[in-house]
Amino acid sequence: MNDRIRKIVIAGVMGGISIFLGATRLGFIPYFSGASLTIMHVPVIIGAVLEGPVVGAVIGFIFGIFSLLQAAIAPTGPADVWFVNPLVSVLPRLIIGPIAWLVYRGLKNLNEVPALVAAGIAGSLTNTGLVLGVLGAFGYLPWPLIGTIAAANGLPEAALAAILTYAVVVPWKRINTKRQGSSV
Amino acid sequence: MAQRNEFELMGKVVIGQYIPTGSVVHRLDARTKLMLGALLIVVAIFVSSIAALLLLFVTVLFGLCITKVEVKLAFISLRRVLPYLFVLAAIQMLAVPQFRLDAKVIWEWRFFVLTDRSLLSGLLLMGRFVVIVSLLALFSFTTSTTELMHGVEHMLQPLQRLRFPAHETALVINIAIRFVPILMGEAERIMRAQASRGADFGTGRHNFIRRFMRMLPLFVPLFILSLQHAQNMAEAMESRCYMGGSGRTRLIQLHYEKQDFVAFLIGIVAIAGALCMSLFKVDQTVWKGVMTILS
Amino acid sequence: MQKKPVIEVRKLTHRYLAGTPLEVQSLRGIDFTLYTDEIVGIVGPTGSGKSTFLCHLNGLIRPQEGDVLVFGVSLADSRADMRMIRKRIGMLFQNPEQQLFERFAGDDVAFGPRNYDLSKEEVREAVRRAMEMVGLPFSYKDRLTADLSLGEKRRLALAGVFALDPEILVLDEPTASLDPEGRRQVLEVLKGWRREPGRSLIVVSHNMEDIAELADRTYLLSDGEVVYSGVTGKLFADRELLLRQGLALTVPLQVVHRLSQNGISLGKGNVSARGVAEEIGSVLHGSAQ
Numbered sequence: 137m138n139d140r141i142r143k144i145v146i147a148g149v150m151g152g153i154s155i156f157l158g159a160t161r162l163g164f165i166p167y168f169s170g171a172s173l174t175i176m177h178v179p180v181i182i183g184a185v186l187e188g189p190v191v192g193a194v195i196g197f198i199f200g201i202f203s204l205l206q207a208a209i210a211p212t213g214p215a216d217v218w219f220v221n222p223l224v225s226v227l228p229r230l231i232i233g234p235i236a237w238l239v240y241r242g243l244k245n246l247n248e249v250p251a252l253v254a255a256g257i258a259g260s261l262t263n264t265g266l267v268l269g270v271l272g273a274f275g276y277l278p279w280p281l282i283g284t285i286a287a288a289n290g291l292p293e294a295a296l297a298a299i300l301t302y303a304v305v306v307p308w309k310r311i312n313t314k315r316q317g318s319s320v
Numbered sequence: 321m322a323q324r325n326e327f328e329l330m331g332k333v334v335i336g337q338y339i340p341t342g343s344v345v346h347r348l349d350a351r352t353k354l355m356l357g358a359l360l361i362v363v364a365i366f367v368s369s370i371a372a373l374l375l376l377f378v379t380v381l382f383g384l385c386i387t388k389v390e391v392k393l394a395f396i397s398l399r400r401v402l403p404y405l406f407v408l409a410a411i412q413m414l415a416v417p418q419f420r421l422d423a424k425v426i427w428e429w430r431f432f433v434l435t436d437r438s439l440l441s442g443l444l445l446m447g448r449f450v451v452i453v454s455l456l457a458l459f460s461f462t463t464s465t466t467e468l469m470h471g472v473e474h475m476l477q478p479l480q481r482l483r484f485p486a487h488e489t490a491l492v493i494n495i496a497i498r499f500v501p502i503l504m505g506e507a508e509r510i511m512r513a514q515a516s517r518g519a520d521f522g523t524g525r526h527n528f529i530r531r532f533m534r535m536l537p538l539f540v541p542l543f544i545l546s547l548q549h550a551q552n553m554a555e556a557m558e559s560r561c562y563m564g565g566s567g568r569t570r571l572i573q574l575h576y577e578k579q580d581f582v583a584f585l586i587g588i589v590a591i592a593g594a595l596c597m598s599l600f601k602v603d604q605t606v607w608k609g610v611m612t613i614l615s
Numbered sequence: 616m617q618k619k620p621v622i623e624v625r626k627l628t629h630r631y632l633a634g635t636p637l638e639v640q641s642l643r644g645i646d647f648t649l650y651t652d653e654i655v656g657i658v659g660p661t662g663s664g665k666s667t668f669l670c671h672l673n674g675l676i677r678p679q680e681g682d683v684l685v686f687g688v689s690l691a692d693s694r695a696d697m698r699m700i701r702k703r704i705g706m707l708f709q710n711p712e713q714q715l716f717e718r719f720a721g722d723d724v725a726f727g728p729r730n731y732d733l734s735k736e737e738v739r740e741a742v743r744r745a746m747e748m749v750g751l752p753f754s755y756k757d758r759l760t761a762d763l764s765l766g767e768k769r770r771l772a773l774a775g776v777f778a779l780d781p782e783i784l785v786l787d788e789p790t791a792s793l794d795p796e797g798r799r800q801v802l803e804v805l806k807g808w809r810r811e812p813g814r815s816l817i818v819v820s821h822n823m824e825d826i827a828e829l830a831d832r833t834y835l836l837s838d839g840e841v842v843y844s845g846v847t848g849k850l851f852a853d854r855e856l857l858l859r860q861g862l863a864l865t866v867p868l869q870v871v872h873r874l875s876q877n878g879i880s881l882g883k884g885n886v887s888a889r890g891v892a893e894e895i896g897s898v899l900h901g902s903a904q
Binding site: 140162179205209216218223296 | 412
């Protein structure tokens with residue numbers, strides 16, 4: 137019972153964070169002229185790592201629906217035109233959580249810290265890959281352009297996701313790392 | 321105002337307006353609106369006929385007109401996106417190679433090729449966008465979040481028997497939505513505190529990683545605080561003997577009324593019409609007609 | 616000896632959501648001065664504008680109308696160097712332990728100095744000094760922040776502000792949620808800090824005992840206006856004013872009041888517990904002063 141309640145609440149709270157990051161634009165980190173990297177999928181990854189694939193999928197669902205609503209009601213950029221299609225905005229996001237969880241579970245027994253970082257990277261790349269994949273399948277963009285975007289945007293985003301996942305989960309779960317004290 | 325106050329967040333959020341005017345649409349059961357809305361969106365995505373989209377759009381427009389809300393409001397956001405919409409449609413029409421296979425070329429220049437298939441897909445892109453946006457505007461004008469929550473919960477209820485956690489899902493969404501204003505307050509507090517110690521949250525550094533690290537003093541406390549809130553909430557729920565969704569009774573009961581059936585009827589007719597237009601290739605006939613008139 | 620004003624606020628006015636139908640007036644023409652080497656208290660019921668006012672002092676909110684002068688620099692001037700201002704005015708908000716984000720305690724204290732590009736040795740020295748000032752051993756720097764008690768976290772947050780060596784300290788509810796021991800420690804730290812010349816302190820609090828113990832002068836804010844400003848003792852003597860504003864009387868003051876109702880006047884205008892106790896002592900021993 138305790139387990140179930142905790143999963144519900146974490147899913148809700150992380151979903152809320154994802155919505156918050158999108159609504160306030162804080163989740164958009166400025167990159168190059170105009171383009172930005174997002175971290176709105178990181179609550180999905182963190183939720184999945186902490187509570188499992190189902191929770192991850194639920195948070196992903198919330199993230200997806202919200203990005204659809206935002207694209208339709210308060211669009212801010214060209215990509216919002218595509219995100220109005222739930223197959224672009226919702227479907228790929230359902231998968232981020234389970235994949236991040238799988239990676240984390242797989243590597244956890246070796247060493248927890250790289251497992252976290254890998255989960256962050258994997259989750260982020262899933263987001264980039266699947267969203268762009270759907271765009272390509274629908275013919276919204278030519279494939280070569282998709283490849284460029286995947287590399288130019290997807291890789292840095294994966295780095296940010298890894299950093300944030302580490303920075304949040306390590307203190308929260310009191311994981312011991314090599315650092316034994318402050319750097320002062 | 322952005323120049324004067326560095327860390328005020330509350331003003332920046334736009335999630336869509338609930339405008340209570342008491343019209344028929346407002347009084348529709350939340351479930352009706354949800355189901356029709358979802359159906360219309362799905363149909364809009366899967367038809368490949370401009371005529372069909374037009375029919376759907378007209379239906380939504382009709383809905384907007386009877387809400388007694390200024391119809392213009394629905395299209396404010398559309399206006400802002402218009403340039404992007406055209407650019408994206410243009411990309412799809414001219415630069416995506418997939419639509420060049422067995423298609424009739426209409427126009428060509430360097431490596432940009434406009435075929436009948438790509439023209440259609442570009443127009444479909446724009447059409448779908450317009451339909452979905454206006455539909456969601458209609459929805460957000462006429463449904464408050466509480467109504468929405470009740471509707472979702474009710475609809476998922478029968479799935480409870482198939483061991484799908486309907487109540488839990490609705491609860492999760494509820495928590496998420498209510499948590500957002502709390503987060504705004506916390507974020508503002510955290511930013512003020514860190515700024516008072518000289519933090520600059522990544523304004524104007526070159527390296528994007530460096531810039532992101534400068535935002536960690538905001539993000540990390542925010543996440544950790546939220547996880548703590550979650551823990552407190554879970555303890556509170558447990559101490560109140562929350563047992564999950566099976567067998568729960570409800571305080572507010574939803575009932576279908578006459579207007580719901582009318583709405584369903586209109587919706588079904590529109591969807592059927594759209595599907596027919598798509599299946600029977602009404603587009604082609606109209607296109608041929610136009611072509612013959614022009615020549 | 617003319618004391619220098621370090622902060623001057625003139626006719627400060629602020630409206631939230633100005634220009635929208637939801638506009639709310641939060642500050643109405645506030646005048647306020649802070650001199651060096653003093654402690655000023657700010658009291659008032661919730662919603663009186665205290666927090667909004669504080670945010671003006673280090674430029675988190677820029678003056679809409681009126682002016683805020685800090686060390687002679689006008690904060691209404693868009694060219695004002697906010698970075699330097701925030702180094703010279705240290706501000707600690709309510710429940711500051713919620714802003715601690717570094718895994719190790721020492722790193723969080725070092726956050727401020729690192730933002731100002733001090734060298735590694737300077738940072739270390741600043742952190743050591745700051746932690747000593749709040750009574751935390753320097754060895755705590757390697758402890759996990761999460762493992763500290765509430766009182767220790769509160770003092771750690773305070774150390775984070777001390778690490779920048781400010782000349783003015785502004786605190787919002789510094790003793791909220793602390794047990795009596797924690798509260799005593801914080802008050803001792805503040806008084807000790809203020810004894811160094813050239814420093815001044817502003818304390819906002821609902822806890823009237825804290826104000827009585829710390830503040831030389833006090834401002835009473837109500838509904839965005841300054842309703843009283845002057846010597847703390849005089850404010851506390853005005854029982855009706857305090858009650859009208861919904862502020863609690865401190866226990867020593869209640870004792871003074873009851874005694875005067877029974878014909879025993881203590882008249883020296885002391886407000887702190889110790890002062891009142893001493894007066895009672897001297898009355899009991901029959902020495903009239």
